[in-house]
Amino acid sequence: MVLGAGYAGLHAVKQLVALQPDAEIVLVNRDVYHYDTARLHEVAVGRTDPSEISFNLRETIDPSVGLIVDDVMRIDHDIRAVELRNNGLVFYDYLINALGGATSTPEVPGASENAFPLITLDDALRARSHIERILTDYRVSQNPYDLRIAVCGDGFSAVAFMAALVHQLPILTKQFGVPADKFEVHCFASNPNPLYRFDPKLTEWIMEFLQGSNVIFHGSSRVTAVGPGEVHVGNQVFHANTIVWAAGIRGSEVVPISGYAQKFNRVIVRDDLSVIEADGSWPREFVIGDVSAFPNPETGRVYPATAQLAIAQAECAASNVAQLLKGGRTYRFDYKPYGTILPLGPHSGVALLQDSKGNYTRLKGAKVRLLISRMNKDFRDAID
Ligand SMILES: Cc1cc2nc3c(=O)[nH]c(=O)nc-3n(C[C@H](O)[C@H](O)[C@H](O)COP(=O)(O)OP(=O)(O)OC[C@H]3O[C@@H](n4cnc5c(N)ncnc54)[C@H](O)[C@@H]3O)c2cc1C
Structure with missing residues (x-):
């Protein structure tokens, strides 16, 4: 069973179909x-x-795979069953848990109610x-806060969102007949710079790019609460009628109720991505993607x-x-990332590429565009 x-x-399903055609x-x-989270x-x-970033699972997954459209509520490791909202208990022999991430809004008072997260397609559509x-309201209200967007967070998804937004602004302001020069995008970050732990040279360039696009950066400003149209940083209150929450993710809410060893709802896995079985027997479950902490x-780190x-x-x-099914030993997860590619709107981006010897190459600007298209295509090829 894959969750x-x-x-x-989806990549796990595709691999299992190829490796274990006889398995149910x-x-x-x-x-x-499915939706491409990286393009929300x-x-x-x-x-x-x-429709460009999503596809119907029934039309794409191998016909031999059973699809259950339902909400996972809990995993009962003792009886090896998954509890679903509508279908009740469904039993498994082996489980791959790939339930993804959830927003970190619950950690900040008012953020769940008053800010837009960007974790699911529904989130993205609600924000849009x-x-x-x-x-539309601004034309009547003339309220300057209607033209202010506050982005809470300074990681990759926050930067990707702001860059996409500033690129889209000329089109949006024209479409809705609002003055482009009165539009403001503010970024609230707990760190002094965006992408604090990323490559300093590229971060400097990203900062120039954002500031050149009139993004106002509030560094060392940890958001302590969010109210309706209000971002609170300690005692200071900042007004904006659109607040986007892109300040990190946690793992799925299913994790804490299912009794896993976890950190911020991300399951702590062993070096073969398995979790320790309650009875100490050989592994039956692997936890992968945003819901795992490797x-x-x-x-x-x-x-x-x-x-x-x-x-x-x-x-x-x-x-x-597949190894366990034939009585073999599991493989250690050996990760060789090719680097980081960050889109900054449709025509620009930054990339920090790593070769097999561990040497880095930095790229920035329009030449990264092809890498971004390639990356998005590779992600699609892995699941489609
Ligand atoms: C705006 C943004 C930009 C990003 N850009 C990049 C990038 O450029 N490059 C990059 O490598 N990464 C990027 N990422 C991160 C990347 O998208 C995630 O790391 C990736 O999606 C993780 O894949 P996943 O399969 O673990 O989780 P997800 O893609 O989140 O999939 C989880 C699936 O589980 C389903 N699900 C969740 N809970 C339940 C439940 N209880 N019951 C049933 N189903 C459930 C969801 O509906 C979803 O289909 C970006 C993320 C965001 C938000």
């Missing part, structure tokens, strides 16, 4: 469609139609229709949640299930 039809779950494979997902910001700003409504052996990592883990987990 979640994101990059991790069941995929459980909340929706009947494009939908949120109105640049990309949802809010932005369109508020731009440390980089060199730094000891958990790898950031990326589609690249999710797909690599899916490959390993599917091979490990």
Whole structure:
């Protein structure tokens, strides 16, 4: 049984079909469609139609795979069953848990109610229709806060969203007849710079890019609460009628109720991506993608949640299930990231590429565009 039809779950299914054609494979997902999480910001700003980043699972997964469209509520490891909202208990022999991430809004008072997260396609569509409504309202209200968007967060998804937004602004302001020069994008970050732990030279360039696009950066400004149209940083209150929450992710809410060893709802896995069985027997479950916490052996820090990592883990987990089915030993997850590619709108980006010897190459600007198209195509090829 595979839980979640994101990059991790779908790549695992594809691999299992190839490696274990005789196995009964069941995929459980909340929706009947897959969406490309790494492109949600494009939908949120109105640049990309949802149909471009999603597809119907029934039309794409191998016909031998059973699809259950339902919500996973809990995993009962003692009886090896998954509890689904509508279908009750479904039993498994082997489980690949790829339930993905959830927003970190619960950690900040008022953020869940008053800010738009960017974790699911529904989130992106809600943010988009809010932005369109508020731009329409401005023509009557003339309220300057209608033209202010506050982005909470300074990681990759926050930067990708802001870059997509500033690129889309001329189109949006023209479409809704609002003055482009009065539009403001503010970024609230707990760190002094965006992408604090990323390559300093590229971060400097990203900062120039954003500031050159009139993004106002509030560094060392940890958001402590969010109210209706209000971002609170300690005692200071900042007004904006659109607030986007892109300040990190946690793992799925299913994790804490299912009794896993975890950190921020991300399951701590062993070096073969398995979790320890309650009775100490050989592994029956692998946890991959955003819902797993796998440390980089060199730094000891958990790898950031990326589609690249999710797909690599899916490959390993599917091979490990196949190994167990034939009585073999599992493989250690050996991750060789090719680097980081960050889109800054449709025509620009930055890339920090790593070769097999560990040497880095930095790229920035329009030449990264082809790498971004290639990356998005590779993600699709892994799951389609
Ligand atoms: C705006 C943005 C931009 C990004 N850009 C990049 C990028 O450029 N490069 C990169 O490598 N990474 C990027 N990422 C990160 C990347 O998208 C994630 O790391 C990746 O999607 C993780 O894949 P996953 O399969 O683990 O989870 P997901 O893609 O989140 O899939 C999880 C699946 O599980 C389903 N699900 C969740 N809970 C339940 C439940 N209880 N019951 C049933 N089904 C459930 C969901 O509906 C979903 O289909 C970006 C993320 C965001 C938000």
